[in-house]
Amino acid sequence: MIDAADLIRADALQAEYAGALDRRDMNGWLECFDSQGSYICTTLENVSQGLALPMMMDDCHQRLQDRVKFVSTVWAGTFEDYNTRHFVQRVSCLPAPGGLVTMTSNFLVTYTTAAGTAQILGSGVYEDEIVVGPGPLRFRSKKAILDAAIAPRYLVYPI
């Protein structure tokens, strides 16, 4: 186990992450990662079949920056926008070598379209590595594994 203070800080990071996405604040999303951070969004189908291809693959911090640019600049005004609500439930949080904490959490994400309909965007699990230091905690890596193989719509924002 990690100590209670770090657990609170890890939960705060997860809440900060969910809040940034639900506000569609891509710079806030980027700030949740440390300078070596990475993000993968994939499906349980690919993972269970040993297939490395994800839905989104930001395997270095530059790629994270580019995802912010994709959403905020390249695609701006062309896609059908939507709001999300992220519901996250921690299921484990364990110390790991190198000053890291590994945290596993279930997630459920809903989305609301401009027309006002709300549906489930996806459920799944986050597998996170978190850097523990004196300042705010940050993700070294975040992997969102979607339960469904088929996304109900094209994903614009990270999960």
Added chain:
Amino acid sequence: MQNLASPPDLQWPRKLSEIPKAVFHREDVYEAELDRIFRGEEWHPLAHLAEIPAPGDYKTTHIGSSPVLVVHGSDGVVRTFENSCTHRGTQLATCPRGNAAKIECPYHRWNFSNTGELLGTPGRADFPKDFNPRDYALREVRSVIRSGLVFATYSATVPDIDEYLGSAAASVSQVLGEEPLELLGYQKVSFATNWKEYADNEGYHAPLLHSAFVMLRWKGGQGSQLMTDRAHKVIRTDLTVPPEGFLADHSLIDARDPNCSPQSVIVSLFPVTIILKHLDVISVRYAFPRSAHETEVHYAYFARADDSEELKRHRLRQSANLLGPSGLITLEDGAVFNRLHVGSRTSGSVEFQKGVTDAQAVPTDFSHTDEAGNLVRWEHYRKAMGFTR
């Protein structure tokens, strides 16, 4: 030719460039398409050998709405079967891909070899005396392999695959190659659109819809577009290497395959499959009409089996981020598919313009940025559906 019901009552416009919007919404049209096109005189790509590389491997998929099973048999032969028990019609395999020496129906435990023979039938002593297991082998669907891709058809009269693909065959071969591929994985998404709206993309929109082309100053060079007699389309565009500076990680858009020049080759096979190579991405987009209002697309991505680990990793990064449903270049397509379907729930026809020189004649020559090539597809569709002018 199979016996078909009369075509839906729909008057087709006189002008070749006009398409009645009703075909994107009417349920009777959709049902007729399943019979006349998806069970009609077309070959449908179902799987690449890289998706079922070993004996016993199988993939479940669909031809239109009909569930089928592509199986790499223990004898090394790849066959396509209806995914349905020959007893009471229960769906046999349920997972997208798997490996099995035997395929068993859970309902009454009838079981089949992976080459299709009926092996076991519990309670057979009480079956009719003339029951012959050979009459109840898995129902095979006619199939053939070209460039590693398994094509299948319900039609007994469709031309053989080489004649069917025509001049598109060389491009299929160029994209997929004739040597083994390795499956990298899938991206699957549902679009709220009719399958024909999904399949109606063209070269006109590319630099206009996709901002990435402009922002990257990624100007396509020379290009070409050909349409075959069977309404398959091939668009080729030479790609210039964009200048560095826009992306923090420019390596994403590198062209690293030493065996080919930076190029985009998009093969759209009628009715609904796209096979493409763009930079170092090799992909087959299998699409499935789920209703008149929903189209599911499975983007499968591949590396060449003899790629270096470095090149394989590069293809993986590019495949994940460039040309899929959330891809840098292609995400906006999804928005247009959906918006087309909402907007076409209005009166009248849609009308093509770019490259249309004579609205009374099927065009034969196109620039790679024309949309007139789609008129060949629509004329093929109209005839297959039996719609008259």
